[in-house]
Every structure is written in structure tokens, then in C-alpha cells.
Amino acid sequence: MYDAKLVQPKDRAALEAEIKSIDVSDVCVKIMREKATFRLVRLQGVRNAVANIIKQEMIAAGGDATVSQHTVGCEQPKTDALLMGTIAHYKKFLAKMRMQGAYLEEKQSEYRAISQYFRK
Numbered sequence: 001m002y003d004a005k006l007v008q009p010k011d012r013a014a015l016e017a018e019i020k021s022i023d024v025s026d027v028c029v030k031i032m033r034e035k036a037t038f039r040l041v042r043l044q045g046v047r048n049a050v051a052n053i054i055k056q057e058m059i060a061a062g063g064d065a066t067v068s069q070h071t072v073g074c075e076q077p078k079t080d081a082l083l084m085g086t087i088a089h090y091k092k093f094l095a096k097m098r099m100q101g102a103y104l105e106e107k108q109s110e111y112r113a114i115s116q117y118f119r120k
Contacts, residue, residue: 012037034087041083041090048074051081057096063089 009015015036019029046054051067058065063085070076085093 034091037087039083039085039087039090043081043083045078046081047078048072048076051079053100054081054083054097058083058085058089058093061085061089061092061096063093 007018009018012033015033016029019032019036024032043054046067048071051065051071055065055067063083065081065083067081068076068079071079083090083093
């Protein structure tokens with residue numbers, strides 16, 4: 001049998017050590033640590049149109065986002081959103097959101113704020 005066990009590293013160093021224990025290259029460690037680090041990011045007071053785009057772009061990047069059930073029908077003006085993904089997903093997502101142009105210009109500072117969670 002494979003002797004499967006749940007691995008939950010407490011920090012980046014422990015994560016890197018776990019990856020290295022598989023006997024991989026240093027390049028592999030750098031690639032995999034972004035794929036192995038999952039983050040939840042909560043956004044508050046997002047306009048519905050922006051929330052719908054955020055959800056679509058997170059899914060396209062390989063992550064996901066949950067928004068209020070009232071977002072699609074615009075029954076309320078704003079929603080909170082819970083973004084879910086790995087650092088690799090967020091990097092793809094943020095790169096695409098920065099290219100959205102003037103329509104999302106109001107949110108550029110928020111995207112920079114989200115980025116702070118992935119610089120470590």
C-alpha cells in the first residue's frame with residue numbers, strides 16, 4: 001500500500017522541506033511551492049458587475065470564488081466575495097485583472113492589496 005498521510009506544513013520552510021524530501025530539483029521546489037500554497041481571500045463591498053468578472057477570472061485561472069446568491073440578478077448593489085486558490089492561481093488571476101482596463105480602474109489598488117498575500 002502507499003501509506004497515504006495528510007501533510008499540512010506550518011510555514012513556507014516546512015512546505016519546501018516536504019517538497020525537497022521527494023528528491024526534486026531546486027527549480028521544482030520553486031514551481032511547486034506556489035502550487036502547494038492555498039489561500040482564501042475575502043473581498044468586501046464589491047460591485048456586482050466586478051464580482052461577476054472576478055468569479056469568471058478566478059475560475060479561468062484555475063481557482064474559484066463565491067459571491068452572494070443575489071449577485072447575478074443584481075438584487076443588491078454589492079456583494080462580498082471569497083476567493084479560493086493557490087498562489088499560482090492568484091498570480092494568473094491578478095495578471096488578467098490588471099489588463100481589464102478602465103472599466104476596472106477603480107479596483108487597481110485592491111488588486112495591489114491582494115498581491116501582498118503572495119509575495120512571501
